[in-house]
Amino acid sequence: MKTMTKLLATALLTVSAPIMVSAQVGVAPQPTLQRASTLPAFTHPQTVPADLASVDLALNNTGSFQGRFTQYGSDGSVSSGQVHLQRPGRVRFEYDAPNPLLIVSDGVTLVQQDRALETFDRVPLAATPLHYFLKENVRLQEDTEVIGFQKLPTQWRVTARDGSGEMAGAITLVFDASNLALREWIIADEFGGQTRVELSDLRYNDRLDPRLFILRDEREDRRDRRRR
Template sequence: MTRITKALAALLLVSTAPFAVSAQIGVAPNPVLQPAAALPAFTHRQTVPQDLNQINASLNNTGSFQGRFTQYGADGSVASGRVTIQRPGRVRFEYDAPNPLLIVSDGVTLVQQDRALETFDRVPLAATPLNYFLKENVRLQDDTEVISLQKLPDQWRVTSRDGSGEMAGEITLVFDPGTLALRQWVITDEFGGQTTVQLSDLQYNQRVDPRLFILRDEREDRRDRRRR
């Protein structure tokens, strides 16, 4: 079974144990979604199909974005870095020093490199919730089980889970109510722990260097050179 680190599991809701311990940079309260117990799961039930179509259209019209992210772990850890996303399927999370982590997807495989430990951990992109909103044609209502869509004055948030039941937990996407730009996502694991990824300083649909999504295992390169 592929070894998945704790950081990758927390960030992407990957539930393939065992976990390795990864670096934690700083401690801060997790800005989890404020409880909305007084609100129904669907605040505007009559318009859910239209609202989901608007969200799908916003995601589908976003070919790429680059900016900053801050990740708040359920355990109180906090880390930040630079994020680059290019649909379909390509993503790069480059953590700020001294965090040694780099997470890259080439559209098929998601790879985490730990520069300090010199490790590479791989998982299929399709095994993570990122795949739901990095697809070429996003349709949340078809690709996931939508269990909540709440339209609030300061945000829209849609919560989904894997309809097949193979992937535990839930993902909540949070959007700006005016532009429907993605602002953050919240991963809730099967035990109720939440990891929040906040996005900031985003630039949309600009040219992205394709080399950002290529991550080679230097150990394999060295082995190849020795065989020659």
């Protein structure tokens, strides 16, 4: 059961998300990934605890944001759409047409809907890498195993994985060095693949409609009506 949950969690956020893409395949390698790979895992080891505390504070001061996202798959595929995030635990990724995917977390369960196939897939939010920075009180040093912290002139990059070993892979959070605003994240799976999600046009701490984070399976609603 745990294996199935982990596989589904990986699929939701890495492999299966770009099933249909809204841009052409064949994207050039991302320069930020290449540049960071030439640096040591910890560029400033003496200041890591204080730097992590600053990152935690920045995340905890971000109650919500909404804007655009662009997702780059390790196979060169690209897709984009609207993102709405409300901490703790709530997020909505609405992919642009023709991509049929909608991914919603209500704070407990992450649901992926494929409108074309009329499917719903569910995993606990806590079984996904997104759980770490959607918590009400983010504490990366206590809740994860931080395996990298790179401070570049324009960005800070924090790489963490599940310290318990229950979840495979790792997540890298990329922040603007000037204000520690979250700009992107990279999810690396256990097979060596990477999915990068870049954020843009963000508006912070707006009041978001709570209905954005509710996704019901219409098939279940129809079955319930028939039973009555």
